[in-house]
Amino acid sequence: MLKVNSINVYYGHIHAIKDVSFKVEKGEIVSLIGANGAGKSTILKTVSGLLRSKTGSIEFNDQIIGNLAPHKIVERGLAHVPEGRRIFLRMTVEENLEMGAFTQPKAGMDERVERVFEQFPRLKERRRQIAGTLSGGEQQMLAMGRALMSDPELLMLDEPSMGLAPLLVEQIFCIIKSLNETGTTILLVEQNANMALSISHRGYVLETGRIVKAAPSKELLDDESVKKAYLGG
DSSP: OEEEEEEEEEETTEEEEEEEEEEEOTTOEEEEEEOTTSSHHHHHHHHTTSSOOSSSEEEETTEEOTTSOHHHHHHTTEEEEOTTOOOOTTSBHHHHHHHHTTTSOSTTHHHHHHHHHHHOHHHHHTTTSBGGGSOHHHHHHHHHHHHHTTOOSEEEEEOTTTTOOHHHHHHHHHHHHHHHHTTOEEEEEOSOHHHHHHHOSEEEEEETTEEEEEEEHHHHHHOHHHHHHHSOO
16 A cells, blocks of 8 residues: 655755665554654655655555645545644644544535544543643544544554553554554554554564564564564563
8 A cells, every 4th residue: 555665865964764665555554663763753754745755756555645745645545643643732622623634525524523533432522622621642532533534544653652641552552453443554653662563463673764674563572682672671
């Protein structure tokens, strides 16, 4: 579904992403793991059109998307939940969700909102609440729900567990797994490598802008060097 071929991304003179290639097949959860500053978020921003690669190509459903504006990429069926959630703090929960459907026709808006409420019952209880007053876990659910309003085939999640209590982390990962089981393909960037690999099918390990390992997630969980570097083993 997603093919990233030999991308190189720069911040000024800093070579942040170095010749990175990877793929995500339909129906998979694929994890990108690595230390802080390894380039994980930069890769997601490049795939979603917020940054540009100097080289290579990005294909989604066999079409080149590396030259498209971000909103056009959303229209193609690819949604990005950014690090730090980036919800609209002064708007209500429902208004935030409606913003997520800006590329979709107005008809069917209510049905889309109700679908999100089925997946996130907590948001339904707080539909008229100002988003900035939600807890961290609820804000993460809202960021995910807002992305789902664009009806994506591929959902990219950037550090969904960041700053959450352990119980909420488990809840968020259960939701990610259930979204995948109901047909959403997921590309997951996550510092909690243990949790990410435990729910994903395959994983890529990123070090200073390069992919240094790629394997089924179970193999990475058992890999001594990965354990030592990322799993507290």
